[in-house]
Amino acid sequence: MRVAVLRIRGHLLVPVQADLADDVVEQFQTGVLEAIARERDRTGGLILDISALEIVDTYVARVLADTAAMAALMGRQTVLCGMRPEVAATLAQMGYPLRNLRTALDVDDGLDLLGLPR
Protein backbone atom coordinates (compact mmCIF):
# COMPACT_ATOMS: atom_id res chain seq x y z
CA MET A 1 0.00 0.00 0.00
CA ARG A 2 1.38 3.34 -1.04
CA VAL A 3 -0.04 6.32 0.86
CA ALA A 4 -0.51 9.39 -1.31
CA VAL A 5 0.22 12.53 0.71
CA LEU A 6 -0.39 15.59 -1.45
CA ARG A 7 1.05 19.01 -0.66
CA ILE A 8 -1.31 21.95 -1.06
CA ARG A 9 0.08 25.33 -0.08
CA GLY A 10 1.85 23.94 3.00
CA HIS A 11 -1.03 21.70 4.03
CA LEU A 12 -0.93 17.94 3.60
CA LEU A 13 -3.88 16.16 1.99
CA VAL A 14 -4.35 12.43 2.36
CA PRO A 15 -7.10 10.96 0.20
CA VAL A 16 -8.09 7.83 2.10
CA GLN A 17 -9.27 5.41 -0.55
CA ALA A 18 -8.43 1.86 0.30
CA ASP A 19 -10.37 0.54 3.22
CA LEU A 20 -8.08 0.71 6.20
CA ALA A 21 -7.89 -2.99 6.92
CA ASP A 22 -5.88 -4.33 9.85
CA ASP A 23 -2.81 -5.16 7.81
CA VAL A 24 -2.36 -1.76 6.16
CA VAL A 25 -3.10 0.54 9.11
CA GLU A 26 0.49 0.69 10.30
CA GLN A 27 1.73 1.39 6.79
CA PHE A 28 -0.91 4.10 6.42
CA GLN A 29 -0.02 5.83 9.68
CA THR A 30 3.73 5.54 9.08
CA GLY A 31 3.29 6.98 5.58
CA VAL A 32 1.37 9.98 6.92
CA LEU A 33 3.79 10.65 9.79
CA GLU A 34 6.86 10.38 7.56
CA ALA A 35 5.32 12.89 5.17
CA ILE A 36 4.74 15.25 8.11
CA ALA A 37 8.38 14.84 9.17
CA ARG A 38 9.64 15.55 5.61
CA GLU A 39 7.53 18.67 5.06
CA ARG A 40 9.49 21.89 5.49
CA ASP A 41 6.47 24.13 5.91
CA ARG A 42 5.51 23.58 9.55
CA THR A 43 2.55 25.95 9.67
CA GLY A 44 0.06 23.84 7.73
CA GLY A 45 -2.45 21.24 8.80
CA LEU A 46 -3.34 17.70 7.83
CA ILE A 47 -6.48 16.92 5.85
CA LEU A 48 -7.81 13.38 5.84
CA ASP A 49 -10.36 13.10 3.03
CA ILE A 50 -12.71 10.14 3.38
CA SER A 51 -15.14 10.93 0.55
CA ALA A 52 -14.22 7.64 -1.12
CA LEU A 53 -15.20 5.60 1.92
CA GLU A 54 -18.74 4.23 1.84
CA ILE A 55 -18.48 2.66 5.26
CA VAL A 56 -16.64 3.93 8.34
CA ASP A 57 -16.98 1.52 11.22
CA THR A 58 -15.72 2.11 14.76
CA TYR A 59 -12.43 0.47 13.86
CA VAL A 60 -11.73 2.84 10.97
CA ALA A 61 -12.98 5.82 13.03
CA ARG A 62 -10.49 4.89 15.75
CA VAL A 63 -7.66 4.59 13.21
CA LEU A 64 -8.49 8.07 11.90
CA ALA A 65 -8.69 9.55 15.41
CA ASP A 66 -5.41 7.84 16.37
CA THR A 67 -3.70 9.19 13.27
CA ALA A 68 -4.88 12.69 14.19
CA ALA A 69 -3.51 12.22 17.73
CA MET A 70 -0.14 11.17 16.29
CA ALA A 71 -0.11 14.14 13.92
CA ALA A 72 -0.93 16.45 16.85
CA LEU A 73 2.16 15.15 18.67
CA MET A 74 4.15 16.19 15.61
CA GLY A 75 2.62 19.66 15.71
CA ARG A 76 0.01 19.33 13.03
CA GLN A 77 -3.75 19.85 13.38
CA THR A 78 -6.05 17.49 11.55
CA VAL A 79 -9.31 18.16 9.73
CA LEU A 80 -11.44 15.24 8.58
CA CYS A 81 -13.20 16.04 5.30
CA GLY A 82 -15.65 14.50 2.90
CA MET A 83 -17.74 12.43 5.27
CA ARG A 84 -20.76 11.03 3.43
CA PRO A 85 -24.22 11.62 4.94
CA GLU A 86 -24.75 7.91 5.71
CA VAL A 87 -21.39 7.76 7.46
CA ALA A 88 -22.17 10.84 9.55
CA ALA A 89 -25.54 9.35 10.54
CA THR A 90 -24.00 6.03 11.52
CA LEU A 91 -21.15 7.56 13.51
CA ALA A 92 -23.51 9.88 15.39
CA GLN A 93 -25.88 7.02 16.19
CA MET A 94 -23.01 4.91 17.46
CA GLY A 95 -22.03 7.84 19.66
CA TYR A 96 -18.43 7.53 18.58
CA PRO A 97 -16.39 10.56 19.58
CA LEU A 98 -13.91 11.58 16.91
CA ARG A 99 -11.31 12.91 19.31
CA ASN A 100 -8.71 15.44 18.15
CA LEU A 101 -10.61 15.74 14.92
CA ARG A 102 -12.34 18.74 13.52
CA THR A 103 -14.51 18.02 10.50
CA ALA A 104 -15.46 19.91 7.36
CA LEU A 105 -17.81 19.15 4.49
CA ASP A 106 -15.13 18.95 1.81
CA VAL A 107 -11.46 19.69 1.18
CA ASP A 108 -12.17 23.28 0.20
CA ASP A 109 -13.91 23.92 3.53
CA GLY A 110 -11.14 22.04 5.33
CA LEU A 111 -8.57 24.39 3.83
CA ASP A 112 -10.69 27.34 5.05
CA LEU A 113 -10.69 25.85 8.55
CA LEU A 114 -6.89 25.55 8.41
CA GLY A 115 -6.63 29.21 7.48
CA LEU A 116 -5.77 29.05 3.78
CA PRO A 117 -7.03 32.28 2.22
CA ARG A 118 -9.48 32.00 -0.67
Next chain:
Amino acid sequence: MRVAVLRIRGHLLVPVQADLADDVVEQFQTGVLEAIARERDRTGGLILDISALEIVDTYVARVLADTAAMAALMGRQTVLCGMRPEVAATLAQMGYPLRNLRTALDVDDGLDLLGLPR
Protein backbone atom coordinates in the same frame (compact mmCIF):
# COMPACT_ATOMS: atom_id res chain seq x y z
CA MET B 1 -15.10 1.80 -7.61
CA ARG B 2 -15.87 5.22 -6.21
CA VAL B 3 -13.91 8.06 -7.78
CA ALA B 4 -12.92 10.76 -5.32
CA VAL B 5 -13.03 14.16 -7.00
CA LEU B 6 -11.87 16.84 -4.56
CA ARG B 7 -12.64 20.53 -4.99
CA ILE B 8 -9.78 22.91 -4.31
CA ARG B 9 -10.49 26.58 -4.93
CA GLY B 10 -12.46 25.86 -8.12
CA HIS B 11 -10.04 23.23 -9.39
CA LEU B 12 -10.85 19.53 -9.34
CA LEU B 13 -8.30 17.09 -7.95
CA VAL B 14 -8.53 13.39 -8.70
CA PRO B 15 -6.13 11.21 -6.72
CA VAL B 16 -5.72 8.17 -8.95
CA GLN B 17 -5.05 5.33 -6.55
CA ALA B 18 -6.50 2.09 -7.74
CA ASP B 19 -4.82 0.71 -10.79
CA LEU B 20 -7.00 1.61 -13.72
CA ALA B 21 -7.87 -1.90 -14.83
CA ASP B 22 -10.06 -2.53 -17.87
CA ASP B 23 -13.25 -2.98 -15.92
CA VAL B 24 -13.09 0.25 -13.90
CA VAL B 25 -11.89 2.67 -16.60
CA GLU B 26 -15.37 3.61 -17.76
CA GLN B 27 -16.50 4.16 -14.16
CA PHE B 28 -13.41 6.29 -13.54
CA GLN B 29 -13.93 8.46 -16.60
CA THR B 30 -17.67 8.82 -16.00
CA GLY B 31 -17.02 9.82 -12.38
CA VAL B 32 -14.56 12.52 -13.42
CA LEU B 33 -16.78 13.90 -16.20
CA GLU B 34 -19.87 13.99 -13.99
CA ALA B 35 -17.92 15.93 -11.35
CA ILE B 36 -16.87 18.41 -14.05
CA ALA B 37 -20.51 18.81 -15.11
CA ARG B 38 -21.64 19.37 -11.50
CA GLU B 39 -18.99 21.98 -10.67
CA ARG B 40 -20.31 25.52 -10.75
CA ASP B 41 -16.93 27.20 -10.99
CA ARG B 42 -16.03 26.84 -14.66
CA THR B 43 -12.69 28.61 -14.56
CA GLY B 44 -10.66 25.91 -12.85
CA GLY B 45 -8.68 23.00 -14.21
CA LEU B 46 -8.48 19.28 -13.60
CA ILE B 47 -5.57 17.72 -11.74
CA LEU B 48 -4.92 14.02 -12.09
CA ASP B 49 -2.49 12.98 -9.36
CA ILE B 50 -0.73 9.69 -10.02
CA SER B 51 1.77 9.73 -7.14
CA ALA B 52 0.24 6.51 -5.80
CA LEU B 53 0.85 4.63 -9.05
CA GLU B 54 4.07 2.64 -9.13
CA ILE B 55 3.57 1.48 -12.69
CA VAL B 56 2.04 3.38 -15.60
CA ASP B 57 1.96 1.25 -18.74
CA THR B 58 0.87 2.41 -22.19
CA TYR B 59 -2.69 1.35 -21.43
CA VAL B 60 -2.97 3.51 -18.30
CA ALA B 61 -1.16 6.38 -20.06
CA ARG B 62 -3.74 6.20 -22.82
CA VAL B 63 -6.61 6.19 -20.32
CA LEU B 64 -5.18 9.31 -18.66
CA ALA B 65 -4.67 11.07 -22.02
CA ASP B 66 -8.19 10.10 -23.12
CA THR B 67 -9.64 11.43 -19.86
CA ALA B 68 -7.83 14.72 -20.45
CA ALA B 69 -9.23 14.88 -24.00
CA MET B 70 -12.74 14.33 -22.64
CA ALA B 71 -12.24 17.01 -19.99
CA ALA B 72 -10.98 19.40 -22.68
CA LEU B 73 -14.24 18.89 -24.60
CA MET B 74 -16.02 19.97 -21.42
CA GLY B 75 -13.87 23.08 -21.21
CA ARG B 76 -11.40 22.01 -18.57
CA GLN B 77 -7.62 21.86 -18.92
CA THR B 78 -5.82 18.94 -17.34
CA VAL B 79 -2.52 18.80 -15.50
CA LEU B 80 -0.98 15.42 -14.68
CA CYS B 81 0.85 15.56 -11.34
CA GLY B 82 2.96 13.35 -9.13
CA MET B 83 4.65 11.17 -11.71
CA ARG B 84 7.33 9.07 -10.06
CA PRO B 85 10.87 9.15 -11.54
CA GLU B 86 10.72 5.50 -12.67
CA VAL B 87 7.39 6.15 -14.40
CA ALA B 88 8.75 9.23 -16.19
CA ALA B 89 11.81 7.25 -17.35
CA THR B 90 9.69 4.38 -18.65
CA LEU B 91 7.17 6.60 -20.45
CA ALA B 92 9.96 8.62 -22.11
CA GLN B 93 11.76 5.46 -23.22
CA MET B 94 8.56 4.05 -24.67
CA GLY B 95 8.14 7.30 -26.58
CA TYR B 96 4.55 7.53 -25.48
CA PRO B 97 3.12 10.99 -26.13
CA LEU B 98 0.86 12.22 -23.35
CA ARG B 99 -1.42 14.22 -25.59
CA ASN B 100 -3.49 17.08 -24.16
CA LEU B 101 -1.62 16.69 -20.92
CA ARG B 102 0.63 19.16 -19.24
CA THR B 103 2.58 17.76 -16.33
CA ALA B 104 3.83 19.13 -13.02
CA LEU B 105 5.97 17.64 -10.27
CA ASP B 106 3.27 17.70 -7.61
CA VAL B 107 -0.20 19.03 -6.85
CA ASP B 108 1.15 22.32 -5.54
CA ASP B 109 3.02 22.94 -8.81
CA GLY B 110 -0.03 21.80 -10.76
CA LEU B 111 -2.13 24.44 -9.00
CA ASP B 112 0.52 27.02 -9.94
CA LEU B 113 0.28 25.93 -13.57
CA LEU B 114 -3.51 26.34 -13.42
CA GLY B 115 -3.09 29.87 -12.13
CA LEU B 116 -4.00 29.51 -8.44
CA PRO B 117 -2.16 32.26 -6.58
CA ARG B 118 0.19 31.24 -3.77
